[in-house]
Amino acid sequence: MCTDRGGWVEFFLSTFRNRIDAKGRVSVPAPYRALLTKKNAEGGLIMGPDISAPALVAGGRDYLDGINRRIDELPDLHPEREMLIDGLLPFLNELSLDQEGRVQLGAQFLEHAGLSAPGEAVFVGRRNSFQIWEPKAWEARAAEARAKAAAYLRGEGRS
Amino acid sequence: MCTDRGGWVEFFLSTFRNRIDAKGRVSVPAPYRALLTKKNAEGGLIMGPDISAPALVAGGRDYLDGINRRIDELPDLHPEREMLIDGLLPFLNELSLDQEGRVQLGAQFLEHAGLSAPGEAVFVGRRNSFQIWEPKAWEARAAEARAKAAAYLRGEGRS
């Protein structure tokens, strides 16, 4: 594999399984860290629960901008705008890595993703963001996604 | 490598649960304080009851501008404009923190948000403002907001 750091470090790819220690800390896979520092320089990193899956999402400024764009489609003080804000922003945290490259997962995050400390977590690369899953939950999700993606690419419609 | 602590916090995010002492004082979460001093330099800080929720709102000049934008949609002397002004502006106070970074919540504010002293309060980050909620009330609001936000983002529920 290409040892040249900075080659494929353009997207979050592959999956990694790491250990969560008793304090709720997990090492972010080294390949992701390089990309994270790059994204951090572009305006910070955030992390939050995935709104439609039992997983956590981490991304850079581009991820946050996507959320802000949806909010700004609606006028100030509009009920739906307030709903979007309340449903998303309060659950986002600034993502900060300790000196060893670990994230600290709070109780709320652990619960949302069905994770436990101590325990294990799977990092899933998703291009310009990555997710953190409970291993078994990811296994199920991965199997489903692979099957459906294959069917879609064969030209079959979705259900 | 670590994400420069206290640095990029450009928005109010996350939630924090703090204690209200017998005198009605609450510590503003440290991450918010940094942002508040920055916003204070840009034109002052305000705080008041939320008009559409049992909570308190605090924000900087940009938050006030959002309200002003909404008011300015209506022509001068228009009855609804007057109504908006009277319903929002008279209840706003200047937000001031004591030396330890605490706000003093008066009886009116406590009552409006259903808070008690001593007791507990939840700080809710909402981008360029934050709210203060009674814990149980926020829990309910959060659950509703998350469900509706998820539905909205799936493309449902455009009203």
Added chain:
DNA sequence: TGGGGTATTATGGGCGTCAATGGAATTAAG
């Protein structure tokens, strides 16, 4: 091509700092 050496990563635990909180002291007000 295999083996040993080296560097980087992953993991665990202990220590220190700062934030959060409670109470006392000082000032202002009635």
Added chain:
DNA sequence: CTTAATTCCATTGACGCCCATAATACCCCA
């Protein structure tokens, strides 16, 4: 003079920082 409000100080407890170790991957050289 009494009462209330604001400022100041002290304690606590959590979180982030730093170390030390273990495991892995990588590289160089025989």
